[in-house]
Amino acid sequence: MSEHGSPDDIARQWREAAGREDLVLLDGFHALKHALRFGADIQAVVADDPASVRALAAELAPDVEGDVGRLVRKAELRTLLTRVHPTGVAALAVRPDPAEGRARLERMPRTAPIVVLDNPRNLGNVGAVVRLAAGFGATGVVTRGDLDPWHPNVVRAGAGLHYATTVEHITLETLPAGPLYALDPEGDDIRALTLPDDALLAFGSERHGISPELRARADHLVSLPMRPQVSSYNLATSVAMTLFHWGGPKAC
Ligand SMILES: C[S@@+](CC[C@H](N)C(=O)[O-])C[C@H]1O[C@@H](n2cnc3c(N)ncnc32)[C@H](O)[C@@H]1O
CATH class of the missing domain: 3.30.1330 (60s Ribosomal Protein L30; Chain: A;)
Structure with a gap:
């Protein structure tokens, strides 16, 4: 222009x-x-x-x-x-070149986790997760399923912070390498675990949780502490707690 x-x-x-x-x-x-x-x-x-x-x-x-x-x-x-x-x-x-984004996601050694969203449905949630990933210095956010993580409403909810991390769509076949930690209320208590920098931190969809195919690929099933009668936390809130438990940006 x-x-x-x-x-x-x-x-x-x-x-x-x-x-x-x-x-x-x-x-x-x-x-x-x-x-x-x-x-x-x-x-x-x-x-x-x-x-x-x-x-x-x-x-x-x-x-x-x-x-x-x-x-x-x-x-x-x-x-x-x-x-x-x-x-x-x-x-x-x-919009950044997806091939360059995928190359960044594959680069090793990885110094901060990648957040994996398994078929998320809510565009505002995905934007909030991008914002969290940017703030915590995560390597990136990848989504599986039919939602475009660069949808205008996701970019709006992400407050322009798509440019502060790497945001790509992936399939099960193109899932980046690294130990897969799937977050699920039935998993082992996160407080007993150290999340490594090269982790893939996977979160399920708002309605159905982690899909059977991603659960089958998981190396660890991890839960966030929650009182018994509460069914689950909001997706973006779960990502926030998990990234906080990982440790956050090294320079801060
Ligand atoms: C709104 S929840 C999904 C609820 C869904 N009805 C279910 O059956 O799991 C979205 C995602 O947030 C994460 N999550 C929510 N609460 C959690 C908890 N207490 N422990 C671990 N992960 C949790 C999980 O990854 C979950 O799939």
Whole structure:
């Protein structure tokens, strides 16, 4: 997208770019901020009021203020988007190459676990897990099943942090190497275990739990402490507790 042009030109260029399958929508300032911090290739940034977005960057994220100022262009968001984020800014960023993502996931030695989501159903949950993985410095998040982990609603719930970790779709055949720890209320108490850095931490779907085929591949079945009458925790909450038990980013 050109750095110059009238709001109409910018809007036309946005519409053309928005049709590209290799671009994802970053909805709102925080998603843009995270994507910039973690090296996303940003193709377009539009706002009703570019000056207020620059002011927001100056106040909340001076580290990306210069980039925001350089990139943001004026366009009427309500003509370009079905829903306008309260921060009044949207961006389009390049979705990373899946082959490069898979290569990163296979790289050894692995210094932090990979989170495996076995046929997740809730897009908000998957975004929350991406956000957790980014915060804990996990190697990545992989999903099995028919949901695209780069679905716009997952990216929205992930607050732009897809760019801070590796997020890919996999099958049972392309599951990365490493000891597989499947989280299930019937497993062994996690408090008695040390989770290794090269672990695959697998979580079941919201409705059905861990699938029989992944359970059959598991090296360990692990449970999170829970009172007897409670059936299960929320998926993203379970990932949070498990990553916390693993230990978190080494540098913090
Ligand atoms: C909402 S739960 C799934 C509930 C599902 N009805 C079932 O039968 O397991 C989603 C996932 O979170 C993880 N999970 C939830 N509570 C857990 C617990 N107490 N111990 C270990 N994992 C748990 C599991 O991986 C589970 O498959």
